[in-house]
Amino acid sequence: NIFLMLQKFSISNKCCSFELHIHQSMKLLQSPGMLLYSPLSVSYNGKTCILFRARKLAIRYRNHSLVDLTERTFSPDAPVDTKGSFCSKDKAILNLRFGDVEDLRGLSIRLQMSNTFYESAGQNWFTLDNVYIHYNWTYEAMFNATDVYAPSTNSYHCQHVSSLQKYDTLLVPSANTDHAASWHITFTDFQIQAFNVQSSKFAAASDCATFFTPAILMGLITSLILLLVLAYALHMVVHLKHIDRYEEHKTTVYFPRSTEAESTEKNNL
Structure with missing residues (x-):
């Protein structure tokens, strides 16, 4: 019996709290x-x-x-x-x-x-x-x-x-x-x-409330400029690496010497 009484009391309190919340919400909505x-x-x-x-x-x-x-x-x-x-x-x-x-x-x-x-x-x-x-x-x-x-x-x-x-x-x-x-x-x-x-x-x-407000538009333009600068910098870095690799793998070109040049060197000696 005591348990049932406590349960009813708890339910009653919840109902009162819910009604009070609704009343306050309606009063707020009706306020000037x-x-x-x-x-x-x-x-x-x-x-x-x-x-x-x-x-x-x-x-x-x-x-x-x-x-x-x-x-x-x-x-x-x-x-x-x-x-x-x-x-x-x-x-x-x-x-x-x-x-x-x-x-x-x-x-x-x-x-x-x-x-x-x-x-x-x-x-x-x-x-x-x-x-x-x-x-x-x-x-x-x-x-x-x-x-x-x-x-x-x-x-x-x-x-x-x-x-x-x-x-x-x-x-x-x-x-x-x-x-x-x-x-x-x-x-x-x-x-x-x-x-x-x-x-x-x-x-x-x-x-x-449009999307392209002056502040947002300036932010987009600034971001675009930064992206262009970054893209140019990356392009230059890749280009420099390509030049370095070309210099490392470049083969030495041999030009055969003529017999006249060899005889001239021997005579000089």
């Missing part, structure tokens, strides 16, 4: 910044034209505390206002108006995109030209984002689109304003599509 919300859908003239999603959207002004705008943007009851967004064949604007957030008044974020045909590629590509932060009703910070691009038939995805150097600085403060340098903005697990939206789902994603 961890839950991947449905894409934000923007319509223009009655047609869906922009899809946008990020696992986390955070901004910081100077040394102030970090402001997380994820739930304000993507949760089902998000208060974000997308009025002012615009779509056409070659231009698109995603306008996210948040209103008053903590110490910031009239906060809004605007993403400006363009769609251009390139003859060399034979297709249209869309580019995220600029990201703007409007605050306190009058101030504006502008970031250049021309490294964010993809074919127009695809969506664009990147793990981080940020103004921070540790995330490759895809958002570069514009030289035309000194306000952008005071801001940090980071989109985590960023995905957007602004042209050729066919449904409420993203098209195939063009990811920013």
Whole structure:
């Protein structure tokens, strides 16, 4: 009986531990910044034209505390206002108006995109030209984002689109304003599509994490140069060994002396 009671107690503890683990995991997934919300859908003239999603959207002004705008943007009851967004064949604007957030008044974020045909590629590509932060009703910070691009038939995805150097600085403060340098903005697990939206789902994603990054490309070029130098050195060593072997096995050539030369030597003697 005692053995059965101990066994039941052990099983009960394991079940409780398992349930606690599941509860904590679900709570972690539901915490802000961890839950991947449905894409934000923007319509223009009655047609869906922009899809946008990020696992986390955070901004910081100077040394102030970090402001997380994820739930304000993507949760089902998000208060974000997308009025002012615009779509056409070659231009698109995603306008996210948040209103008053903590110490910031009239906060809004605007993403400006363009769609251009390139003859060399034979297709249209869309580019995220600029990201703007409007605050306190009058101030504006502008970031250049021309490294964010993809074919127009695809969506664009990147793990981080940020103004921070540790995330490759895809958002570069514009030289035309000194306000952008005071801001940090980071989109985590960023995905957007602004042209050729066919449904409420993203098209195939063009990811920013390409194999031939500048660092990898320089490494490959350096490795190729070293291999060429090594191959040339080995070739020279083999060639020198071949010459040495030829000198060792070379036979002495005998030229018979004429009778006149022999008689001349005898007379001299």
